[in-house]
Amino acid sequence: MEMGNQKQNIIVEVHVKSHSTAKLSEVKMHVLALLNRHSMVFGNYRWTEFDEDFLRKHVESVAIVDLEEMITQPLDLKSCSVSVHIFTLNEDGPSTLSLEDDEELSAANHWLLPAAEFHGIWESLVYESGVKTQLLDYVTTTIYFSDKNVDSNLISWNRVVLLHGPPGTGKTSLCKALAQKLSIRLSSRYSYGQFVEINSHSLFSKWFSESGKLVTKMFQKIQQLIDDKDALVFVLIDEVESLTAARNACQAGTEPSDAIRVVNSVLTQLDQIKRHSNVVILTTSNVTEKIDLAFVDRADIKQYIGPPSEKGIYNIYLSCLEELMKCQLIYPRQQLFTMFELETMGFAKSEVSEHSLNLRNIALKSKGLSGRALRKLPFLAHALFVKSPTVTLERFLEAMDRAVDKQREEKVNLVNVFDIVMYHTALTCQLFWSSC
Amino acid sequence: GGGIKAILPIPSTNPARKICESDEVIRRAQEEGCVNVVFPGTVTQEGCCRFVSEILKCILYQRQQLPMTYDQLVYSQKKQQASLQVNRKHYHCSVDMDWRKCQQTLQELEEVLQQLEVLFSLSRVPRVLLLMGGSIVLPKELYEINMEALVLAGGDQSLRVSSCLRQLFRTLFVADLLSDTRPVRLMPTTVLVLAHRDCGVGWFRPKLQFKVPTRVKNQIIALSSDPSACKEPRADRSDWQDYVWFQAPMTIKGFSN
Numbered sequence: 001m002e003m004g005n006q007k008q009n010i011i012v013e014v015h016v017k018s019h020s021t022a023k024l025s026e027v028k029m030h031v032l033a034l035l036n037r038h039s040m041v042f043g044n045y046r047w048t049e050f051d052e053d054f055l056r057k058h059v060e061s062v063a064i065v066d067l068e069e070m071i072t073q074p075l076d077l078k079s080c081s082v083s084v085h086i087f088t089l090n091e092d093g094p095s096t097l098s099l100e101d102d103e104e105l106s107a108a109n110h111w112l113l114p115a116a117e118f119h120g121i122w123e124s125l126v127y128e129s130g131v132k133t134q135l136l137d138y139v140t141t142t143i144y145f146s147d148k149n150v151d152s153n154l155i156s157w158n159r160v161v162l163l164h165g166p167p168g169t170g171k172t173s174l175c176k177a178l179a180q181k182l183s184i185r186l187s188s189r190y191s192y193g194q195f196v197e198i199n200s201h202s203l204f205s206k207w208f209s210e211s212g213k214l215v216t217k218m219f220q221k222i223q224q225l226i227d228d229k230d231a232l233v234f235v236l237i238d239e240v241e242s243l244t245a246a247r248n249a250c251q252a253g254t255e256p257s258d259a260i261r262v263v264n265s266v267l268t269q270l271d272q273i274k275r276h277s278n279v280v281i282l283t284t285s286n287v288t289e290k291i292d293l294a295f296v297d298r299a300d301i302k303q304y305i306g307p308p309s310e311k312g313i314y315n316i317y318l319s320c321l322e323e324l325m326k327c328q329l330i331y332p333r334q335q336l337f338t339m340f341e342l343e344t345m346g347f348a349k350s351e352v353s354e355h356s357l358n359l360r361n362i363a364l365k366s367k368g369l370s371g372r373a374l375r376k377l378p379f380l381a382h383a384l385f386v387k388s389p390t391v392t393l394e395r396f397l398e399a400m401d402r403a404v405d406k407q408r409e410e411k412v413n414l415v416n417v418f419d420i421v422m423y424h425t426a427l428t429c430q431l432f433w434s435s436c
Numbered sequence: 437g438g439g440i441k442a443i444l445p446i447p448s449t450n451p452a453r454k455i456c457e458s459d460e461v462i463r464r465a466q467e468e469g470c471v472n473v474v475f476p477g478t479v480t481q482e483g484c485c486r487f488v489s490e491i492l493k494c495i496l497y498q499r500q501q502l503p504m505t506y507d508q509l510v511y512s513q514k515k516q517q518a519s520l521q522v523n524r525k526h527y528h529c530s531v532d533m534d535w536r537k538c539q540q541t542l543q544e545l546e547e548v549l550q551q552l553e554v555l556f557s558l559s560r561v562p563r564v565l566l567l568m569g570g571s572i573v574l575p576k577e578l579y580e581i582n583m584e585a586l587v588l589a590g591g592d593q594s595l596r597v598s599s600c601l602r603q604l605f606r607t608l609f610v611a612d613l614l615s616d617t618r619p620v621r622l623m624p625t626t627v628l629v630l631a632h633r634d635c636g637v638g639w640f641r642p643k644l645q646f647k648v649p650t651r652v653k654n655q656i657i658a659l660s661s662d663p664s665a666c667k668e669p670r671a672d673r674s675d676w677q678d679y680v681w682f683q684a685p686m687t688i689k690g691f692s693n
Contacts, residue, residue, distance in 0.1 A: 018641055018642075019638065019641065019642065020642065021633045021634065021642045021644065021680055023633075024644075088644070088645075091641070091685075092572070095570065095571040110571055112571065112572070112573065191645050191647065192573070192645055194573065224574060224651055225573070225574060227651060228573070228650075228651065230647070231573070
């Protein structure tokens with residue numbers, strides 16, 4: 001088939017209320033009718049209010065998601081192929097996988113997907129265009145491949161994902177969001193998702209030579225989850241460098257040999273479980289250089305997650321301000337443009353674009369701050385410079401501007417403090433060695 | 437509740453036959469993790485609710501999630517409350533703490549029991565699951581109360597609840613399904629019930645995707661009516677088509693002294 005003729009694929013996510021007992025087939029029928037009534041869309045859109053009783057009663061939201069960028073022309077859903085994914089959220093919090101029956105040692109947290117706790121994370125993460133969808137497509141493909149038993153000796157692929165980049169850029173959150181998204185997308189194939197977050201530090205036992213055993217025990221638990229072929233299991237190993245650094249240190253002779261056993265054990269166990277088609281292994285790292293090569297080689301999908309771009313920062317701030325206006329902490333509500341709209345206007349100055357342009361300047365100034373710091377900024381702005389229950393958008397933007405200045409200042413100071421500490425440590429070491 | 441009182445041995449007219457029967461019950465419980473209780477007639481819907489409540493209380497006690505039986509706890513709690521009000525300052529903080537933990541567990545259990553009553557007034561409940569520890573897909577222990585083969589009828593034509601409970605607990609204790617000499621850790625207990633999709637229950641949350649965990653030993657207590665003793669027909673498999681799982685929104689946490 002020619003690419004031009006291929007129908008555009010539209011993905012619709014239907015969030016069913018947690019108290020609903022409606023049949024999936026019925027929900028789907030009503031959603032398709034809704035899309036039929038409103039078939040012209042201008043990019044991603046979310047319905048939360050409905051013009052009919054059934055949807056009002058059973059459905060929280062219907063959303064057209066993950067359309068790339070803004071589309072210039074309206075889309076007619078009738079000429080697209082629409083896939084509808086229906087889900088309800090699991091409201092129970094995480095449970096722990098404990099290893100010892102008599103000991104309260106929890107080696108991993110464990111969620112049932114899609115989890116209420118992970119809801120909305122995907123939307124809140126803003127990266128360069130394509131990063132999120134690309135990751136999603138990558139993992140979806142690997143799952144399709146494994147599901148169809150494609151011989152991995154002929155076409156090489158695996159289901160190990162490594163996200164690396166500076167701290168505070170949302171790598172861990174992205175892993176959670178990705179798992180949530182996939183469990184929704186693949187719900188027709190797997191009846192539920194499981195998310196296991198391993199606490200790597202808990203694998204190092206206080207008893208010498210016991211650590212290897214703990215690792216084995218933990219992976220036995222995970223294996224039990226994998227044995228259910230209806231479940232899609234995500235295993236997250238956060239800050240994987242802490243595990244693998246141990247091995248390097250060991251080779252340098254500074255770490256007891258127990259540590260190397262843990263790492264080797266983890267690597268072997270990972271090799272064991274990744275053979276199963278219903279497992280995705282997600283790992284994150286703040287540094288790429290320090291990770292064990294043996295591990296980097298094992299990951300097929302490596303994605304650098306950098307600090308947000310100016311556009312990303314703008315979008316993060318925009319979502320924060322929308323939230324504050326929704327909660328009426330900023331009052332009255334005023335129009336803010338999206339970056340796309342600003343670009344189309346050629347950043348022309350006018351009365352309506354004034355606030356948006358101010359926000360863009362703040363975003364430009366904020367470059368270099370981490371995503372975590374950015375999401376905290378509106379709070380700091382309010383705490384430090386507003387101090388009243390409601391405030392106008394204009395005044396709030398001023399406060400944010402000052403808060404950014406303060407943040408940047410603090411960052412410089414922090415770096416200086418760090419330098420001083422390092423200097424003193426070096427001095428102490430020198431003294432120690434010279435006294436020996 | 438009269439559940440626990442039923443532990444007392446019941447005089448039997450034919451001891452030899454009784455022993456044979458018990459052997460069979462023990463064997464099935466040990467090998468298949470299943471205890472069958474066949475009632476000689478029909479039961480009421482309220483009766484079913486009582487069976488579930490009493491089994492729940494009994495399992496919590498037998499699996500060491502409660503230090504005393506439920507009824508003993510309620511009694512001692514009331515007594516303690518009275519004395520607490522009289523001379524509160526004489527109590528140590530730790531006593532107070534224990535008292536509050538006990539109070540919390542009792543409140544949780546009380547709430548679940550009440551909501552079970554509401555549920556049973558809205559829908560027939562063919563199966564109830566008690567999941568202990570772990571997660572709902574992989575619990576540490578799993579108990580099922582299966583009532584699919586019970587034949588229901590009005591109060592005037594049915595067996596008395598108290599005599600059914602006596603028979604139920606006698607069989608349970610003979611089967612020795614619940615005892616374990618090893619100490620058990622405290623763990624949360626989750627109640628899941630199979631009820632009609634449209635019964636309109638609000639407190640329990642539907643879990644349409646839920647499937648009974650298969651990788652853990654399922655201990656089944658199967659209650660049924662002797663078909664030869666009932667005029668009414670038994671429910672068919674197709675009758676349960678529109679039944680879905682509902683989960684209690686809270687767990688019972690248990691405590692020890």
